[in-house]
Amino acid sequence: MSTTLSSIDFLLLGLYLVGTMGLGLWIGRSVRTGDDFFLGGRRLPWWAIGMSLVATDIGGTDIIGVGGAAYGHGLAVANFEWIGCVPAMIIGAFVFIPFFWRTGVATIPEYLERRFDVRIRTALSICWQIFMACNLGVMLLASARMTSVLFGWDETSCILVTAVLVGAYTVVGGLAAVVYTDMIQCTVMIGGCLLVLVLGVVEIGGPGEFWSRLEPEQRSLILPIDTDTPFPWTGIFFGLALILSPAYWIGNQAIVQRSLGARSAFQAQAAYIWGAVLKNLIPVIIVLPGLVAALQFPELANGDQAFPQLVSHLLPAGLRGIFLAAFLAALMSSVDSYLNSASTLIAHDVYRRFIRPEADPRQMLRVGRLVTVGLVIWAIACALVMARLDEGIYTIFQTLMSFFQGPAFAVLLGATLWKRATGTGALVAFLAGLVTTVGQFLLNNATVCRWLGTRPLFRIQEPFLYYSIWGFLVAVVLLIVISLSTAREPEEKLAYTVFR
């Protein structure tokens, strides 16, 4: 594709980039305090937040990766966008999100200190900070690998250009810039991917012909327990729908933070529901093109080539710029969100909590911007280092970092819904859950298994959905047992921190 981009394509890309940067920098003019920077001054409207939720969740690598997974495994990958999002977003909208908004916190760990104590706040915040900081490097590198193919640039240039572009408007405009630019990015992303899908289905002969030519297992969302794919129904239902998905939509700082910046609790609720409605559309635009590619190009060596191959085959010069803008939009909307949320965690849970509790709003703004600049530099360095390592290393690293979501969700559920949960119970449960998930990973690792002389613990590829189930269950059991054996939290602490 790098040799077939026309000047119109570059013009469209340029227009998109100028529009996004211009909007982000223009919003930055009204940022005066830390609250403006981290929470958009709590003036964000529901429609922008809802679209930002969707854009943040779908990264540039997701467009390629999900399309590739659909190419290889069929429609089942759509579970991650349907049952793996919509029910959790609706529960979040009606229970957790308005509740968090009313507590007035800026971060989820901050809420946990109000409910329990500083130990669990620190433990969870450290996990999120490490995850986000490393994930920024991973996202930059993965995106650079795609853009270097698309534009014909070297990886280092792609890493630097992306980091500087996204960093500029995030440093200046904070959360408001992130949310409003995400809104544009969501629109461009949906439009660009829809264009690829429509042209692909038309070329096959229409929707009826497209659907009838797919194999039954390619069309099924629900796969048996002995499937060759990483998506057996047990993992999807118990691991994804009941644990990982609510953990993500209710406990992920990068996701929840934008709803904390809503104008009112009602607007925060409305944003989540609007996001849930939009989520119903997402698999149509990113999963179905993978299935179109499976029919059109069944011989591809790697599923990740499916989307680029379709774009190259279907879109004439001039229209490719629209898809590339969509790809960049997806990429930028995820990086900017993680950048802003990581800086929020560091500024609130480290700087204001441990270094300068009396920091005024202007100092918080300065710290927020400095931390964001530091994170951009960190992400660039991280991406450049990982680029020299074996590809599997950063994939494993990312998997390792996602281990704490199940235990963190158990703690969050206990904190919000059970008055008897205690700080010690929460801390022990969280740490034991972490040990459980990491232990499962090790017992499933081929090298460890050879050393122990055992077979892998799980029989499917990438059983991360199962890790979360057991990590969550161990954390729940320990939270109950330890909490019942330790002293109750004072009533005055529970008054505004437990859902009624």
Add this chain to the structure above:
Amino acid sequence: MNTTFLHTFGDAIREAMALVPLSAVRGLFVALPLVLLAWILVRPVKSAEGDEPPEHPTVSLKIAATFALLLQAVIYAML
């Protein structure tokens, strides 16, 4: 190859789950959004209409949530 207690326990769960017919599994996937929908519909109206100042038009969030969840139920019933 050695087998640990965890392998035996996991195998037992796997065998039990393999006995569940896929039609029943589909019922589970369809039931999840429907149960959630029923819970939302019986919640007090106030909790769904939020705390907007009275001069703002109050739109019931239940309608949009119902739409999103019904779509899910239809999708999982058909695919």
